[in-house]
Amino acid sequence: MASFDDELALFEAEINSIVTEPDAAPSTSAAPSGTGSASTISAPPSITAPPVPPVVLMPTVPLLVPPxxxxxxxxxxxxxxxxxxxxxxxxxxxxxxxQGGGVTTAAPATIESKPQMYAPAKADDPNKKIEEMKTMALPADVELNELRKAKQRNEQNSYLGQVQRGEKKMKRFVRCAGGEQWEDPSLAEWDPNDFRVFCGDLGNEVSDELLAKAFRKYPSFQKAKVVRDGKSNKSKGYGFVSFKSQEDYIRAMREMDGKYVGNRPIKLRKSNWKDRSMEVVKKKIKQKKKLGLM
Incomplete structure (x- = not known):
């Protein structure tokens, strides 16, 4: 028990010597454990940290703002x-x-009125409603409408229309030319008091509709027809155009002569259909006999 107390006292003394004398050289000799002499414990080597380099602060550069x-x-x-x-x-x-530059920030956006649902305007006028319901007509529809009006106008003024209204009695249309006689019932479809134009040099591609389209711009236009062979239905190269007004007849003769209808320029002249009537031919024969020409 006494040896333990002695060793504890020696340990405390060594610790005190290390604290009080840190720079003392450590002793390497030690007494044997059996003799009970004092033993020294060498201090652990001290670890020195490397020197820290000084921190150099760079000067701050102010941000340059243009004027x-x-x-x-x-x-x-x-x-x-x-x-x-x-x-x-x-x-x-x-x-x-x-900095006092005089530039003002944008004002906050304000909503002057709330959004509203779109509602079509109500038309109190019934005529306005009718105008809104109208649609744009196609050019083809306009042409068909004009041809329909011209056809109705020709039917009313034709000899057949007068017979249907009871104004005249139906008669035979006997034609005479080149010493031959024949009956042409198609003349009843024309206006007997119209101004008719003879259209010559027509191509095979020209139809009644194409010929009517060329003369439809005149207001008093009534009818257009291409004469065809009864057996083959081929065009004979000529046709007729009817006008109710003399002014339109004269304008058409001046403006349309030599103009292209189809692939060829047409040739116009006054129609002499009345001169081939049987009644007119008989009158001419009588006049020639009186004059001694026959």
Whole structure:
């Protein structure tokens, strides 16, 4: 028990010696454990940290901002600042305002009125409703309408129309030319008091509709017909156009002579259909006999 106390006292003494004398050289000799002499414990080697280099602080460079006058006076920046700075970033806008550049920030957007649902205007006038319901007519529909009106006008003024209304009695239309006689019932479809134009040099592609289309621009136009062979139904190269007004007849003779209808220019002259009537031929024969020409 006494040896344990002695060893504890020696351990405390060694610790105290290390604390009080850190720079003392450690002893390497030790007494044998059996003799009970004092033994020394060498201090652990001290670890020295490497020197820390001093920290050098760089001088701070202030951010250079161009003067406001250069922004206002030059280039696209002038348009931006003059427009109230709406297109500038908020950092530049605040900085310019702080420096007294005179650029104001954009005012907050305000809604003057709330959105409203679209409602079509109500038309109180019934005539206005009818106009709104009208649609645009196609050119082909306009042509058909004009041809229909001309056909109705010709039917009313034709000899057949007068017979149907009871104004005249039906008669035979006997024709005479080149020493031959024949009956032509198609003359009842024409107006006996019209102004008729003979259209010559027509191509095979010309039809009644194409010939009517060429003369439909005249207001008093009534009828157009291409004469065809009864057996082959081929065009004989001529046709007739009827007008109710003498003015339109004269205009058509002047303006349409030599104009292309189909692939050929047409030739116009006054129609002599009345001269081939049997009654007119008999009168001419009598006059020639009186004059001694026959």
């Amino acid at each position: 406001v006058a250069s922004i206002v006076n030059f280039g696209a920046a002038a348009a931006l600042t003059n427009a109230g700075g709406l297109m500038l970033p908020p950092q530049l806008r605040n900085q310019i305002n702080q």
